[in-house]
Amino acid sequence: MNVRNPNTSSRGSNAILWIVIAGLVIIAGGFLIATLTPTVLPAEASAQAVQVDQLFRFMLTIGGAIFLLVQGVLAFSVIRFRARRGDMTDGPAIHGNTTLEFIWTAIPAVIVLVLTIYSYQVWTSTRAPQPNEQVTGVVGARFAWTFTYGVNEADLPAGVTVEQLPPPVQERFEQDGQIQLVANQLHTYVDQPVLLQMDTQDVIHSFWVPALRIKQDLLPGRTTEIRFTPIEAGVYRVVCAELCGSGHGDMAGTLVDGNLMGAWLVVHPDEATYRREFLEPEANRVLFPPEDPVQLGRQILGSGKYPCATCHVLTDLGWAGNIGPALDGVGTRTQRLAATGAASMEEYLHDSLRNPGAYLVPGFGNLMPQFNPEPDQPNYMPEEDLTAIVAYLLTQTGQ
Numbered sequence: 001m002n003v004r005n006p007n008t009s010s011r012g013s014n015a016i017l018w019i020v021i022a023g024l025v026i027i028a029g030g031f032l033i034a035t036l037t038p039t040v041l042p043a044e045a046s047a048q049a050v051q052v053d054q055l056f057r058f059m060l061t062i063g064g065a066i067f068l069l070v071q072g073v074l075a076f077s078v079i080r081f082r083a084r085r086g087d088m089t090d091g092p093a094i095h096g097n098t099t100l101e102f103i104w105t106a107i108p109a110v111i112v113l114v115l116t117i118y119s120y121q122v123w124t125s126t127r128a129p130q131p132n133e134q135v136t137g138v139v140g141a142r143f144a145w146t147f148t149y150g151v152n153e154a155d156l157p158a159g160v161t162v163e164q165l166p167p168p169v170q171e172r173f174e175q176d177g178q179i180q181l182v183a184n185q186l187h188t189y190v191d192q193p194v195l196l197q198m199d200t201q202d203v204i205h206s207f208w209v210p211a212l213r214i215k216q217d218l219l220p221g222r223t224t225e226i227r228f229t230p231i232e233a234g235v236y237r238v239v240c241a242e243l244c245g246s247g248h249g250d251m252a253g254t255l256v257d258g259n260l261m262g263a264w265l266v267v268h269p270d271e272a273t274y275r276r277e278f279l280e281p282e283a284n285r286v287l288f289p290p291e292d293p294v295q296l297g298r299q300i301l302g303s304g305k306y307p308c309a310t311c312h313v314l315t316d317l318g319w320a321g322n323i324g325p326a327l328d329g330v331g332t333r334t335q336r337l338a339a340t341g342a343a344s345m346e347e348y349l350h351d352s353l354r355n356p357g358a359y360l361v362p363g364f365g366n367l368m369p370q371f372n373p374e375p376d377q378p379n380y381m382p383e384e385d386l387t388a389i390v391a392y393l394l395t396q397t398g399q
């Protein structure tokens, strides 16, 4: 009679019990890793962030379980099959196991296929056009971001009609059906889908808002797009994620003494607040520009329309950049006239913006963008903007 050894049988069922327990621990561990890891990420501020994080958690669950399985088997083998004292024998010679190899090829193949389908679905869904999008232009230039908003008739501040605009503004408005306003921060409001159309004035930059979980490169000679729908009001940091030169780090929003400096995304709680706190005051500034060129120049530079703030010190506007020469006192720096051959400080400043590479202040590299007079050229700066900026800079006579 063939009696089963009771010892072997209980060892077999014990092993199955342990494998089941280990399997459950591994799966639970995978879920734990997927739940705990995202707690170190920034808040989910967009509808896209929710989808991206769901995909991320899904991948972390699988990746975490595989990590625990591999490390668990490794640790178990190191302890269980270690060489005992005095044991000089070799292990058994094993030449592959077709079943095992089939399983460990088939399971990853299925996982990769599932992840491919899921990722593709998230990719297309986060980039799909939304109804009623706010279209905002993004320009990256060394070393700042500027955001361009179109103000059309419906966006005019309450009680303002096209007929009331100053003649030159009215003319531009009627020509293009809207007027562009430029700011150095990106404003929108909760549940408003946003389409960003991005261009670079020089090298590759990358627009990244960690809280939105979106990132898109800006490529020379090509307009790239990215979409998001904010779901939570707040102020979020905009970052440049492509090394673009010595001021690359300055293309990220920073806090200086509690003030937002540089590029930030401001999500207002609703449309009324967005219009009241951002659109109307900014539109008023562009629609009714001050007549005094000094005031106009100060307003243009203060708006962030041109990327000057990150590179220059200008105390009057709170700029603290150190990549270019300080602009404090630039209006009386007459020693530059002899070096450049300019006839007046006005001419010197004018030429410095139109052709910054022609004369470099000792100690500074040729990094400043050349601001060109024609609309179809990169870094377009109309002559009237330049005249106003120079008029304002001439008043900077302090330290």
Ligand code: CUA
Pocket: 140, 141, 142, 143, 204, 205, 206, 240, 241, 242, 243, 244, 245, 247, 248, 249, 251
């Ligand atoms: Cu722009 Cu880095």
